[in-house]
Amino acid sequence: MIEFHTVEDILKFVLARVIFSEKIYRRLADSVENTAAQAIFLALAQAEERQRKKIEMELYKIGLTVSEPDVSELTEKEEWPEWKFLAKRMLIQDAFELAIQRQRESFHLFAEWMGKADKPEIADIFFQLSQEEMRHLLQLEKEYKSIFPERTV
Secondary structure, eight states, X not given: OOOOOSHHHHHHHHHHHHHHHHHHHHHHHHHOOOHHHHHHHXXXXXXXXXXXXXXXXXXXXXXXOOOHHHHHHHHHTOOOGGGGGOOSSOOHHHHHHHHHHHHHHHHHHHHXXXXXXXXXXXXXXXXXXXXXXXXXXXXXXHHHHHHOTTOOO
């Protein structure tokens, strides 16, 4: 498990993860033909973009900036084997299931780190991040159920 010793370490890691998530949602939007699903994935990409800007502002507040090469390097380390399944044209159900899986993983990751944080300020950052991921997950599950009422996620 990755250990974080500073707020800077956390913010840089989360920034890379958010950037990667934004790319995934944009790619999912491009991969489905259903315009309603495209709008949902684009909205999620925009939410990730807003989160990215918040994280960049927090880095700026503590006197740091992250250059694009730094972020690209962190993003490339992100493991998400489903990336290769993001075909140009996907079934809408498959796209939703991949997105839901991503949100669940993020939520569990941040919640686990919150519980293991050795400093209150670090635990608080992970608490806020896990809340954000849960909001995204609930939104995705709600949209999924509205499109596929007979299925469970």
